[in-house]
Amino acid sequence: MRLFLIALLAFSIAACNETQSESQEQSATEQVVNVYSHRHYEVDQVIFNRFESETGIRVNVVKAGADELITRLENEGAKSPADLLVTVDAGRLVLAKTKNLLQAVSSPKLEQNIPSYLRDSENYWFGQTVRARMLVYAKDRVKPDDLSTYEALTSEKWKGRILVRSSDNIYNQSLLSSMVAHGGDEAAENWARGIVNNLARKPKGNDRDQVIAIASGLGDVAIVNSYYLGKLIQSDEPGERAAVENIGIFFPNQNDRGTHINISGAGVTAHAPNRENAVKLLEFLSRDDIQELFAEANSEYPVKPGVPVSELLQSWGEFKQDTMNLSLLGIHNSRAVEIFDRVGWK
Numbered sequence: 001m002r003l004f005l006i007a008l009l010a011f012s013i014a015a016c017n018e019t020q021s022e023s024q025e026q027s028a029t030e031q032v033v034n035v036y037s038h039r040h041y042e043v044d045q046v047i048f049n050r051f052e053s054e055t056g057i058r059v060n061v062v063k064a065g066a067d068e069l070i071t072r073l074e075n076e077g078a079k080s081p082a083d084l085l086v087t088v089d090a091g092r093l094v095l096a097k098t099k100n101l102l103q104a105v106s107s108p109k110l111e112q113n114i115p116s117y118l119r120d121s122e123n124y125w126f127g128q129t130v131r132a133r134m135l136v137y138a139k140d141r142v143k144p145d146d147l148s149t150y151e152a153l154t155s156e157k158w159k160g161r162i163l164v165r166s167s168d169n170i171y172n173q174s175l176l177s178s179m180v181a182h183g184g185d186e187a188a189e190n191w192a193r194g195i196v197n198n199l200a201r202k203p204k205g206n207d208r209d210q211v212i213a214i215a216s217g218l219g220d221v222a223i224v225n226s227y228y229l230g231k232l233i234q235s236d237e238p239g240e241r242a243a244v245e246n247i248g249i250f251f252p253n254q255n256d257r258g259t260h261i262n263i264s265g266a267g268v269t270a271h272a273p274n275r276e277n278a279v280k281l282l283e284f285l286s287r288d289d290i291q292e293l294f295a296e297a298n299s300e301y302p303v304k305p306g307v308p309v310s311e312l313l314q315s316w317g318e319f320k321q322d323t324m325n326l327s328l329l330g331i332h333n334s335r336a337v338e339i340f341d342r343v344g345w346k
Helices: 002-030 042-055 067-079 092-100 107-113 170-183 185-197 207-215 226-233 238-243 275-285 288-297 309-315 327-331 332-345
Strands: 032-037 058-063 084-087 126-137 221-225 245-251 261-268
Touching: 032 067, 032 092, 032 275, 042 275, 042 288, 067 084, 067 092, 067 275, 084 092, 084 275, 084 309, 092 170, 092 261, 092 327, 092 332, 107 275, 107 309, 126 170, 126 207, 126 226, 126 288, 170 185, 170 221, 170 327, 185 332, 207 226, 207 245, 221 226, 226 238, 226 309, 261 275, 275 288, 327 332
Parallel strands: 032 058, 032 084
Antiparallel strands: 084 261, 126 221, 126 245, 126 261
8 A cells, every 4th residue: 555655646746747847848938028018009909919810929018107117127137027118208218228228139120111210229229100299279370371390489479379298298308308409408498498488378288188278279389299189089089079170280390300209119128038029029010011000090100111101190291200310319308307497397
């Protein structure tokens, strides 16, 4: 009987070891890519599902704010499971690079699909989609000929008529960073002070709220992100759709540097355990059909030149983009924040 029990125990241990071995083997061979993402759009999951179907690589997504994800990467260090960091602003990708949280990627496909000004000069991050920081205006109170540049919004005729969100917002920080890069600190500060002097109300709300405020007569011109305007036009809320019926769209600075743009973008993390899969996903996101899907479903402009845009984006007309390398948005971010504080842009 004793010999039988010993034999049974030995068999059980062997079976357990075999099961563990199979589990470890399965884990080792399972193809995954772990994404830390600041994006929160339904179309992203549609795209990830398509990537999984085509490649067999499972996409695991952790969603949070960009700053929170960057802090998490810092705390996790070399043990981080993250393979790809996705943000909705180039400035945060630049910050992640300076903190040594990303690694360079050599990919002829990415370099071919994404223009140099929409990716890091050392290929630590790559643009995914483009958004324009455009002007919207009340059609019944403003003529398009009245508008020209961001800088012109500081003139006396716009006193008490400008709407914009707070300086805490990264889109405003990046816009001012671009002005620092183009014209220096003094010019950027003069612009920021001029906008503060012409505000219709204290900065508050998001970009949608600025458009709704124009519809309510609280101001006449607002600085907003093109993506948000698309969301309002395609909103399920009748009130939001009604708010944009009498709103005009204007792309500023078409006769000089072009309209300021920003990106959603991504970079492979410094300690990515599934680096090859992360690069595959990055390349997948730059493919023509996926770029077209971003434009159609989320009102974002493709980063890849020549990809068709949605009928809605076509209706806004073509525009000249500021082709300044977006790395400069992150490099000048701290100075932009200091300027906002000095001029009282809350």
